[in-house]
Amino acid sequence: MPLCSPSLSLCGIIISIWGIIQLVLMGFFYKIHSLALSEDLPGLDEGFTNVNEFYAKANSGYSQNAFNCWIAACLYVITLFFSAHQFYLNSRNSISM
Structure with a gap:
């Protein structure tokens, strides 16, 4: 069951990818x-x-700031997986209708 709309899940994917890269x-520069x-x-x-x-x-x-950046990047990875899963569920539901 999708919890987010297709546009919201796509926005979550894009923001998550940008957050991970940044x-x-x-973290590397720190x-x-x-x-x-x-x-x-x-x-x-x-x-x-x-x-x-x-x-x-x-x-x-x-060192502390580098560690904090990498932890936040890991949280964005979790958000990316959630958004991608929601996007997959939305695309699967639109095909089956």
Whole structure:
């Protein structure tokens, strides 16, 4: 039994594919410590006593953000499977009618 209309399930497929591509790339760039993403690191606005403390906090932030991006990409994969299943059910129901 389809829960979504054909257009909604197709929209879900397209958005899921885009989300997977974007989040996997962002996770990769966080993993290689891209300087362009340094503004989004948590906890770098506090005062540091030495440079090693700053680097440790920055490395931790990069790793955590990369992990978060990859988790979100996995959630988009689940959404993609659900949307594709709904699209399949809708196309199967329109053929049988």
